[in-house]
Amino acid sequence: MSVTIKDVAKKAGVSPSTVSRVLSNHPRISAATSRKVREIMEEMGYHPNMMAKSLVSKTTKSICVILPKPAEELFLNLFFMELIRGIVAQAARSGYDVLISSGANEAEEVEAVARLVNGRRVDGAVLLYSRKDDPVVEFLQEREFPFVLVGRSERHPDILSVDTDNVQAAYDAARHLISLGHERIGFVGGPPNMVVSIDRMNGYRKALEEANLPLRQDWIVEGEFLQDSGYQAMSLLMNLPERPSGMLVVDDFVTFGVIRGLNELGYRIPQDLSIVSFNNLAVAELSSPPISSVDIGSYQLGYTASQTLIHTVETPRGERMPVRHIIAHRLIVRESSLFSPINNI
């Protein structure tokens, strides 16, 4: 079949171990033999069998990323894709392959990652976000299996992770609206069991409190928000006797639902409602009007996650450190918030 290290050895007139040494750039190998062996490898079209290598080295040179179940967070798909691109790009640079896995529900997710971990098919894992109590985190934590969390775990604050400072990001977004003169600011959140929703909500609260602005519960909408519910929520919100003039929305996709609802109700953006969103996905720029959004560097998040994970994997167990990386965010101002209510009064 396929050409092996033995074949190369035979043809080169050396022992298999010598060929192996050439392969791994062993220091004590003569330049002459090295050159010759390489020549023959080239000539015979030799490529090392990674499985055999893995078996003996007890390392797979690959990591996996666990894709959360789609159902309730489908709007994150684009975010995930950019994240994955970052992960894959960095991993390739470090000579690692990326396995991608998912499950239809939490139990299946654990099952999938268990298969990979138990079967020793990967050296580490990337978790793409965190619910408040994530069984995958528990599983990995218990096994002491190397993993990095893109996001934050409330239960395990001292875990290797890469994250946005979502509190600060939301704070900044709110400040932007406040500085434009908005005094009535609402918030549209995501699923309340996701840490990111909670953090962004807290940043929003903090900014409003600090500015002595009213924090009204009926200006806060939580949960799934794509189609009908978005329309209804908007309808409710805008029909209040006192309605907000500005709004923070947890994700660009959700913003689409919001904008659609507002359009159907005949409201204009940003004149009737100014919007600032999060994630700055490609769609934010293409929306009408283009959406102001906090860029959280999705690609960078993935890239850094892969980097820290691989670094950890390659560090001896005892010396590993559960660092927490924060990736800088920045607000991209576009038309959806380019309006000052002050001049309008």
Place this chain on the structure above:
Amino acid sequence: MSVTIKDVAKKAGVSPSTVSRVLSNHPRISAATSRKVREIMEEMGYHPNMMAKSLVSKTTKSICVILPKPAEELFLNLFFMELIRGIVAQAARSGYDVLISSGANEAEEVEAVARLVNGRRVDGAVLLYSRKDDPVVEFLQEREFPFVLVGRSERHPDILSVDTDNVQAAYDAARHLISLGHERIGFVGGPPNMVVSIDRMNGYRKALEEANLPLRQDWIVEGEFLQDSGYQAMSLLMNLPERPSGMLVVDDFVTFGVIRGLNELGYRIPQDLSIVSFNNLAVAELSSPPISSVDIGSYQLGYTASQTLIHTVETPRGERMPVRHIIAHRLIVRESSLFSPINNI
């Protein structure tokens, strides 16, 4: 370290091969020993080492998917994500893992897939689309390595592939506009080196010719189309003395660019221009107005691709057949095309 087949054998008082047989449900094994061995495996927390298994079985139980470089087709990201979900879900069902790989350019893409193929890390590959001359296709074809193409190869029509009938899809979309009374229909395509762009353009042409409608070159726009260029193209198009009343747009994301351009120019959709798009991504429904789009079953495409690939991989070389699967599409009519120019005259 980790518990092996030998440890289990010893504790169970049987030979390693017996344990192996239990593992693979060998028929000639007594129910008693099977039960006992399984018990001990459970008790000791045994999990087979997939690398060792791979080494001897010469099969990895994994496939890879090659993610095209992002630059010029970034608008396909959402489509890819749904595709990947389909692939991953099906592969998991068949007991396969999915490796994901990419490159910054065509050369790197080939390099990445070569690494996986040469290193015998995967049993098959999924290619997520096809340029007119795809070096990855050439590479795989030459090696006789099992792969499935999501899309169509002009050079190699007899390749294992899963695809939409894009000609028919575009034909149907055009017919929809024609049946509403549109007689001046334009087309906004994607990168002209992608087979999908070509096919959809041809379906568009066919429908117009068949209906004896004018096929005007200045109603056809090709190429990158996201931000500024979209605005400019729209501006040009709508300023023609005779401008189209309906338009086919090659992808929902591109449609966003188009809609934004039209909005800025003060045109209304669908009254001034009716639009039908392709892919029916989650965003189509969230747009204002919601976009009529041809659903091509992205998830299903991925699912089927994975299925046929794995089927092929598990079929002896000689009996493999380069079948071509066509996944059904269907037009989802939404507001962006809900307008008949006839009543308006």
Place this chain on the structure above:
DNA sequence: TTGAAAGCGCTAACAT
């Protein structure tokens, strides 16, 4: 600097 030999964890003839 190189070779010989043992073994990573598993499977698959070939025996019994």
Place this chain on the structure above:
DNA sequence: ATGTTAGCGCTTTCAA
């Protein structure tokens, strides 16, 4: 129905 043996392709002591 089960055990014995010989590898899969590679790395890594230990010797030379």
